[in-house]
């Protein structure tokens with residue numbers, strides 16, 4: 001078969017002729033169209049659902065290849081495929097024959113895309129083996145098993161906000177993990193899955209801006225400035241945050257700071273503790289017949305505090321599920337406000353501390369006993385509090 005040269009073709013707006021309209025032609029037409037090609041299908045009968053820029057339901061003629069950049073012979077009649085290959089050769093158009101690898105001048109590799117990496121595999125004309133290898137490589141790239149850092153600094157660098165989930169590294173998304181492995185700089189929060197940092201390459205700079213609720217931490221302005229400064233130095237900066245970056249996480253402020261400085265910024269969503277803590281504790285936030293809605297609110301300042309924009313009166317007046325973050329220090333004031341606003345004092349409640357971590361703890365209680373039980377059980381942040389009938393043990 002001789003040596004073959006792998007190539008990546010830019011087919012955007014280029015005419016590609018597919019002869020045949022069965023299942024193989026339909027799959028290949030879809031691939032060509034996603035590569036931006038102008039696809040012309042010629043087939044004596046159109047068997048499969050096929051989408052193309054032009055469909056001609058008639059027999060192939062050599063002139064169909066005039067002006068084409070590429071031809072694909074995908075009929076189940078060897079003579080027709082051979083005629084397409086012959087007409088293509090006469091016109092110096094590359095032709096892929098689906099029926100006979102040895103007679104085909106061009107092979108279409110089994111391909112997959114993971115982020116900006118394109119995997120294209122050819123296995124000596126054995127398509128089944130090529131597909132199996134492609135799948136294995138793509139799987140290993142997706143889960144980070146197969147990994148190589150970028151060797152060129154991106155022009156101007158960039159920032160990626162990665163939602164790290166509630167703390168268990170297993171709850172970080174695959175995309176978030178790949179971004180982490182590709183970072184030059186990681187700027188990390190206290191509640192992010194910090195255990196993963198030990199596995200990073202030694203030359204990755206790790207900056208801990210962890211906000212201990214009782215201790216000093218980097219100010220948001222200092223964090224924003226750090227992200228911008230490192231990205232402007234051409235670095236890929238991963239901002240690894242707890243939960244989801246946009247749920248009570250000030251992620252939008254970091255995005256705004258990057259954009260204001262002209263720095264490219266992407267956001268990878270994360271598993272928020274607001275839902276994960278409940279699920280890990282076996283509390284369904286919604287349940288047929290019990291609760292059809294849930295509200296997530298911050299309890300970092302008590303009801304009545306001028307900094308609070310939470311409408312505790314409205315939250316106390318409903319029976320729906322209430323999920324509180326950052327509320328440990330203010331549980332007594334919050335419970336009082338909810339009961340005053342009409343919520344039944346015997347409403348079930350659950351406190352989930354250190355959700356997803358080896359020291360996860362769940363305390364089942366009621367609204368009226370919430371603060372006392374949290375004190376007695378020495379609950380410390382981070383904890384999520386769920387109030388509502390769904391928290392019934």
Ligand SMILES: C[S@@+](CC[C@H](N)C(=O)[O-])C[C@H]1O[C@@H](n2cnc3c(N)ncnc32)[C@H](O)[C@@H]1O
Nearest residue numbers: 166243244247249272273325326354355382383
């Ligand atoms: C500043 S907020 C960040 C929330 C985060 N963006 C998210 O989506 O989970 C911090 C609060 O999230 C909650 N939290 C985060 N991780 C937690 C965990 N592993 N267990 C319980 N609560 C957690 C606690 O209420 C904590 O005070």
